[in-house]
Every structure is written in structure tokens, then in C-alpha cells.
Amino acid sequence: MRLADQLRFNWQVFSGNALRTGLLLLAVAIGVASVVMLTSVGEGARRYIDREFSSLGNRLIVVFPGRNETVGGRPPLFGNSPRDLTLDDADALARIPSIGAIAPIIAGTTIISRDNRSREAMVMGSGRGFFAVRQMTVSQGQIFPERANTDALSICVLGAELKHELFGNNRAVGEWVRVGERRMRVTGVLADTGESFGIDMSNLVLIPVKTAEQLFNSPGLFRVIMELKEGADENLAKQRIYQVIRERHDGEDDITIVTQDSMLESFNNILTALTLAIGAIGAISLLVAGILIMNISLISVSQRRAEIGLLKAIGASRNQVRQLFLGESMLLVCLGIVAGIAFAYGAVFLVRQLYPVFPLMPPWWAVPAAAATALAAGLVFSWLPAKRAAGVDPVLAMRGVLQ
Amino acid sequence: MIQLRGLNKTYQMGGQPLHALRDLDMDIQTGEYVSVMGPSGSGKSTLLNMLGLLDRPDSGSYHINGIATEQLVEEQRAALRRDNIGFIFQAFHLIGRLNAFENVELPMVLAGETTRARREAVEHVLQLVGLLDRKHHRPGQLSGGQLQRVAIARAIVMKPRILLADEPTGNLDQSSGRDIVNVLENLNSEGITLVVVTHDGNLGQRAQRRVRMVDGQIVEDERHAPG
Known part of the structure; x- marks a missing residue:
């Protein structure tokens, strides 16, 4: 089966089930958008700090009494020496x-x-x-x-x-x-x-x-x-x-020296870690979307048993059926990713217009990470439905017998 | 061209083993018109599924044109089915979201044929069943007889050598049914092997070769002159 034909076939399924497709698309889009937007907040905070530091202009060295072996992190407020x-x-x-x-x-x-x-x-x-x-x-x-x-x-x-x-x-x-x-x-x-x-x-x-x-x-x-x-x-x-x-x-x-550069660096490290962490929290919504895809796909497979049986009767192999169903989920996820990214960038743009002081901006890795997570979740969670579709017995399916 | 030897198949139905086929032997020559009749549960549908490579026997052998099908893997069986066997079902089994043209071209799409080859073949077979002017209609816009003709077009679009029909007139009124039988018999007269499974005595009597099954075995196998 040609790729273009498969895409057309999948698309026909989508347009025939517009509501179902729309809701699944929304679930994936929300997941992707939340990853991109949450990480934008973290990255924005990092850029904000970065700008504050560079607005100081000069290169400062701060000496504290007492030794603190920890590099970076919170400086001691009062000397412990x-x-x-x-x-x-x-x-x-x-x-x-x-x-x-x-x-x-x-x-x-x-x-x-x-x-x-x-x-x-x-x-x-x-x-x-x-x-x-x-x-x-x-x-x-x-x-x-x-x-x-x-x-x-x-x-x-x-x-x-x-x-x-x-x-x-x-x-x-x-x-x-x-x-x-x-x-x-x-x-x-x-x-x-x-x-x-x-x-x-x-x-x-x-x-x-x-x-x-x-x-x-x-x-x-x-x-x-x-x-x-x-x-x-x-x-x-x-x-x-x-x-x-x-x-x-x-x-x-027995002193601690903190330079502006090292302070900036530790702020950077902390905020990058924070951004990763909130990005991971956002990714949970992608898992939820994945589970939703699995649920809906399982229902869809049992509703389309007769169709699957027919496809097998007219020459589709087990692999082709699996490929059709996996492709359907992947196409859906891809559309959801595009919608989610478009929405996230739109929201980021809007917030920047409203609050120009805060440099909200998705980090460079947010989009690839969100897309990869969405694709992985889609693949993992549509594997079982696709496998079940491939295993449909054409004889029973076309007689309308439930297994 | 078709050779069945010692075919056995048992299903579990509600905990009870159901012997659908018992040591069945059968040969079908190219171009034959065979009807298979028998009461419900006699194994005639199972036989059809065996012939169509939709099901595997528990034991026995099935050769198509000398190919031992029981030794083939799933992919090979699917390809053999796609290229040699056309199915026609009682419930038509057209896909509702696709129009007549798209339903008919589906086997060719699965086979990876080009758009140009598909258009040519699909229009040819739609012409053959007299539905070329309805090619953009969806199944919901067609009558029962037309639906079955679309299904026949789909079954023959890959130019199979065997046509397997499971109660092809079961869901149709008399005149549509006659219509469909005519189409099938015309195809048979052009050389395609036609196997029809039916309850309908009148339909069964039209075949030159009439097979009767009871309890998974062939109890009658008569040959008659055409007409």
C-alpha cells in the first residue's frame, strides 16, 4: 500500500468521525501546548534573570566572610567563621x-x-x-x-x-x-x-x-x-x-568569593533544571492523551471489526492492518502536535504583547521534546489497539460475531 | 486447480467442540460453477472460508494451482488471496465512508497499484456491473442490488480466478437477486471459477455442480448439464 493511499484512507476515517477525531486532536494539542508553554515560563524566568544581571553592566565580585565550599548556590548571609x-x-x-x-x-x-x-x-x-x-x-x-x-x-x-x-x-x-x-x-x-x-x-x-x-x-x-x-x-x-x-x-x-558570572551561571543551572522539571510535568498530560488515544482506538477497533475483516478478505495482511491503525494514530498525533505548537506560540506571543517585561519564550528544545514525547506516547498506546485490529478473525468479524 | 484433501476443522462453540469439517476431500476445476448447500452448521461457510484462505484447517491439505497453502505464512496467504480470490458476502460489506469507486479500488490500493492502473481497472469493472454512472455514490445512496453489484465489482477488480459467494442474494429481493445471479453467471461463462454457498434451493439448482453438505461432510456431489 502506498503512503499517499494510506494517508488518504486514514483521512477518510477522520472526516467520517469528525467529533471523535477532533477530541483526540484536542487532547494531544493540549499536551503539546502545555509542555511548550510551561517550559516557556521557565525559560522566560532564566532570560529575565540573565537580563537583570547584564543590566548591572559591570563585573562584580562579592566577598563573604567564612568559607563555604559549595560552589554557587545560596551564599551565606552572615559569616560562620x-x-x-x-x-x-x-x-x-x-x-x-x-x-x-x-x-x-x-x-x-x-x-x-x-x-x-x-x-x-x-x-x-x-x-x-x-x-x-x-x-x-x-x-x-x-x-x-x-x-x-x-x-x-x-x-x-x-x-x-x-x-x-x-x-x-x-x-x-x-x-x-x-x-x-x-x-x-x-x-x-x-x-x-x-x-x-x-x-x-x-x-x-x-x-x-x-x-x-x-x-x-x-x-x-x-x-x-x-x-x-x-x-x-x-x-x-x-x-x-x-x-x-x-x-x-x-x-x-576563610572567605567565600562569588562572582557575578558564577552567580549568573548557578541561576542559569537552577532555572534550566526547573524548566526541565515543569516540562516533564507538562509531559504527563501527553501520557494522558496517549491513554485516551488507546481507549478510543480500542473502541474504534471493535466498532470497525467488520471493516477489518473485509480488508483481510480482500487481501490485507496482518501487517497491513496493523500499519493502517498505527498510521491512523500517528497521523492524528502529528496533527495534534502541529495544532498544539501553533496554539502555544500564539499564547506566548499574546502574553509577550501583554507583559513585555517578562521575556516569555519556549526554549529551543521544547518543541522537539514535546513532539517526540507525543509521538512516543501515540506509538506506545496505539500498539495494543493496532495489534488487536491485526488479530481480528475475518470469518467471525464479517458475520458480526463478537470474540 | 483446487484440491482439498482430508480437511478437518473444529470450533469451540459455547464450550462444545463443533466439528465443522470432517476429512473433507474435494476437487474444483478451473471455470466450474459449484453450489454448496446444506443446513445451518453443516460446515458450508467454513468450507468457503477455507477455500478463501481466511481460515486454516486443523489438518489436511489445500492446494491452489499446485501451491500448498498450509505451508504459507500469513503474508503470503494474504497476497495469494488478494491476487486469486474474490469474495462476495451476504451483507455486502462495503465501507460506508467510501464511495463506490473507492470501495471497488480498495483491493488494488492494498496491492499498491498506481492510480492510473486503478482508474482503468475500476471503471472497467463498474462498467461490467452497469454502475459506472454511480461511481461517486456512497453506499447509503445505493439500493441493495446496486450495493451487491459494487461488491462484485470489488471482488473481480483484481482479475481473480476464483469467485467465492456466501449467500449473495440473501439480503436482496427477488428481481435484484436474479440480477446478481445473472452478473455472476456471466462472469462464470467468461471462465472464472464460481463457488456459491446458499440455502436457496432455486439458486443452488442453477449450478452445473451441486454439492450438499451435512455435519462437515459432503453427502451429495452431482454434475448436471448447463442450463
């Missing part, structure tokens, strides 16, 4: 030639108040370098003066929202606020940049790092963020950082 990372360490790191701007950070939360208004806010003690490495600017007033790096000045820069909560629409620059136990003069208000890596910059108080040291009464740094100079080798810089710390910490490099 008995030896703190200190401001002196940060000064030593700043002298490494390949390091540009550097921002040692002491962080904590405290009450900030003005007159009768008070808020609990995150306080970050750092220097001028903070503005450089996080690429932050002030919308009013000025950033820290040079002296803020070395002296415990009583000045602060407020996040945009915090400023609004404390001062309303009044001018804040030049006014005094109470941060913890200390009165400080507001020298600037941060430009509103929204969230950056989970820290709400608009609800932040920035104070000089020495001031923070006194405020929290702790010499230990929360972390040190550094900017790598243009053209500098990242690995060499890391080695230099370890070397400097070893010299200062009695031969122990």
Missing part, C-alpha cells in the same frame, strides 16, 4: 590593582524616626564605592563625601520611599533624622530604582561604614562588593583576593 572580615581587610583588598570601586558593607535593621514618625528600616553602612558598584545615583542632594569612607560621619542617604514616608513631600536634604540612637543629617535621597536582587533599595538607609560599625557595635563586615576593572582577569583577581586575605588571616583564606 570565627574570624570576621574587617574594614582593614577591605582596605587591603582595595589596594589590589585589578579592583576598581569597592564597597564594604555592614548591614542591619534599626528604627529610623523623624519627629513622631518612625519606621523600621534596613541600614547599610558603606562608602562612596557603594554608589559605584550598585550603579546608584541620588535624585536629591549628594552621595557621600570622600571622608565617609574613613570617618564615622553622622550623615545618611535615604531610599526614595523611606524619604516619602518620613518627610512626605517636604524637603529632606539638610534635615535631621534619628537612626537608632544617633541623629544624622540627610545628605541625599536615592533615585528610585525599585528592587535589585531582592533588596528594596527604596526602603533603605545608607550611612557611612564607620558609623554603622559604631551603631551595630560590630567590626565584622556583612560582605564586600568589588568592581573588577575593565580587562582584568577574574580568576587572577580571585587569586589575589585569597592571597591578601591569607596574609591577613594567619594563612587561612
Whole structure:
């Protein structure tokens, strides 16, 4: 039997059972579409993170106190080493030639108040370098003066929202606020940049790092963020950082270095794994579609027993009958795949129009994986019905006797 | 051309073994017109299925043109059936979603013939049964007699040498039945071997060779002059 003839024969079966065919097609299409769309969400998240990182522009190195042997993954929030990372360490790191701007950070939360208004806010003690490495600017007033790096000045820069909560629409620059136990003069208000890596910059108080040291009464740094100079080798810089710390910490490099690239890489790995996982969940619906195909095909085989008997009587062999029924399922699955992919791309396009911020996009492997799974499920689940069709006894079938 | 020797076939019917054929011997020559008659359960349909290679005997041998069919595998039997044997059934067994032309060309489609060869052969046999003008009609749009003529066209489209008819007039009124018998006898007169299984005494009497079966055995085998 020629392929074109078989396709025509299968097609005639479909058009003769439009509702049944339509429903099966829908089942396969939903399965394929769900795989493509779910993986699009995962891939979109990956691209979103990727874009966030590259929007930072510069190449950052973050040093945490304490050693964490795990590469990538979640960095330790607070040092678990008995030896703190200190401001002196940060000064030593700043002298490494390949390091540009550097921002040692002491962080904590405290009450900030003005007159009768008070808020609990995150306080970050750092220097001028903070503005450089996080690429932050002030919308009013000025950033820290040079002296803020070395002296415990009583000045602060407020996040945009915090400023609004404390001062309303009044001018804040030049006014005094109470941060913890200390009165400080507001020298600037941060430009509103929204969230950056989970820290709400608009609800932040920035104070000089020495001031923070006194405020929290702790010499230990929360972390040190550094900017790598243009053209500098990242690995060499890391080695230099370890070397400097070893010299200062009695031969122990008890710090953890996370680079922007390695952070990006671990985000990538996590999100790719996540995308695969949700893709696999989507594939379950393809299995369901496969089982549906098997059910319907079994019913169809028993309804068409007379026809199968006839085909055998006019010369179809067992193999030809099996091939006809398998071909029917495969053709159905192929049509379902095309419909599912078209629907998924349509939905993805629509969502991108509605939410241009989120770069929804199916990963390259989503379509081949969904198609292969659908074909495999179709083949596996139509095998039994096709086998049963091939085994129909023509003599009994044409007399209308049920086996 | 057909030689049956010591054919046995037993079916299980409701737990009871039913001896459908018992040590049956039979020879059919090319171009013969044979009717097989007998009561229900006498084994005549089983015999027809054996002749048509739709069923395998439990024991015995069946030769077509010297080919020992019991030694063939399923694929070979299907090919032999397709090329040499045409079937006509009481219930016509046309496929409802296909039109007359498509029903008739089905054996050729299964055989992988080209579209051009199919068109030629199908139009020829539809002409022969007088239904060329109905070739685009579906079975639902045709009368019983026309349906059976389409079925005959399908049975002869592969130019078989043997035509096996199982109660070909059983579902038809008298005039349509006569009509169908005429078509079949015309084919026989052109050399095709015709075997008709029937309950209908009148139909059976028309054959030159009349076989009567009871309990899976041939009890009568008469030859008469044509007419």
C-alpha cells in the first residue's frame, strides 16, 4: 500500500468521525501546548534573570566572610567563621590593582524616626564605592563625601520611599533624622530604582561604614562588593583576593568569593533544571492523551471489526492492518502536535504583547521534546489497539460475531 | 486447480467442540460453477472460508494451482488471496465512508497499484456491473442490488480466478437477486471459477455442480448439464 493511499484512507476515517477525531486532536494539542508553554515560563524566568544581571553592566565580585565550599548556590548571609572580615581587610583588598570601586558593607535593621514618625528600616553602612558598584545615583542632594569612607560621619542617604514616608513631600536634604540612637543629617535621597536582587533599595538607609560599625557595635563586615576593572582577569583577581586575605588571616583564606558570572551561571543551572522539571510535568498530560488515544482506538477497533475483516478478505495482511491503525494514530498525533505548537506560540506571543517585561519564550528544545514525547506516547498506546485490529478473525468479524 | 484433501476443522462453540469439517476431500476445476448447500452448521461457510484462505484447517491439505497453502505464512496467504480470490458476502460489506469507486479500488490500493492502473481497472469493472454512472455514490445512496453489484465489482477488480459467494442474494429481493445471479453467471461463462454457498434451493439448482453438505461432510456431489 502506498503512503499517499494510506494517508488518504486514514483521512477518510477522520472526516467520517469528525467529533471523535477532533477530541483526540484536542487532547494531544493540549499536551503539546502545555509542555511548550510551561517550559516557556521557565525559560522566560532564566532570560529575565540573565537580563537583570547584564543590566548591572559591570563585573562584580562579592566577598563573604567564612568559607563555604559549595560552589554557587545560596551564599551565606552572615559569616560562620570565627574570624570576621574587617574594614582593614577591605582596605587591603582595595589596594589590589585589578579592583576598581569597592564597597564594604555592614548591614542591619534599626528604627529610623523623624519627629513622631518612625519606621523600621534596613541600614547599610558603606562608602562612596557603594554608589559605584550598585550603579546608584541620588535624585536629591549628594552621595557621600570622600571622608565617609574613613570617618564615622553622622550623615545618611535615604531610599526614595523611606524619604516619602518620613518627610512626605517636604524637603529632606539638610534635615535631621534619628537612626537608632544617633541623629544624622540627610545628605541625599536615592533615585528610585525599585528592587535589585531582592533588596528594596527604596526602603533603605545608607550611612557611612564607620558609623554603622559604631551603631551595630560590630567590626565584622556583612560582605564586600568589588568592581573588577575593565580587562582584568577574574580568576587572577580571585587569586589575589585569597592571597591578601591569607596574609591577613594567619594563612587561612576563610572567605567565600562569588562572582557575578558564577552567580549568573548557578541561576542559569537552577532555572534550566526547573524548566526541565515543569516540562516533564507538562509531559504527563501527553501520557494522558496517549491513554485516551488507546481507549478510543480500542473502541474504534471493535466498532470497525467488520471493516477489518473485509480488508483481510480482500487481501490485507496482518501487517497491513496493523500499519493502517498505527498510521491512523500517528497521523492524528502529528496533527495534534502541529495544532498544539501553533496554539502555544500564539499564547506566548499574546502574553509577550501583554507583559513585555517578562521575556516569555519556549526554549529551543521544547518543541522537539514535546513532539517526540507525543509521538512516543501515540506509538506506545496505539500498539495494543493496532495489534488487536491485526488479530481480528475475518470469518467471525464479517458475520458480526463478537470474540 | 483446487484440491482439498482430508480437511478437518473444529470450533469451540459455547464450550462444545463443533466439528465443522470432517476429512473433507474435494476437487474444483478451473471455470466450474459449484453450489454448496446444506443446513445451518453443516460446515458450508467454513468450507468457503477455507477455500478463501481466511481460515486454516486443523489438518489436511489445500492446494491452489499446485501451491500448498498450509505451508504459507500469513503474508503470503494474504497476497495469494488478494491476487486469486474474490469474495462476495451476504451483507455486502462495503465501507460506508467510501464511495463506490473507492470501495471497488480498495483491493488494488492494498496491492499498491498506481492510480492510473486503478482508474482503468475500476471503471472497467463498474462498467461490467452497469454502475459506472454511480461511481461517486456512497453506499447509503445505493439500493441493495446496486450495493451487491459494487461488491462484485470489488471482488473481480483484481482479475481473480476464483469467485467465492456466501449467500449473495440473501439480503436482496427477488428481481435484484436474479440480477446478481445473472452478473455472476456471466462472469462464470467468461471462465472464472464460481463457488456459491446458499440455502436457496432455486439458486443452488442453477449450478452445473451441486454439492450438499451435512455435519462437515459432503453427502451429495452431482454434475448436471448447463442450463
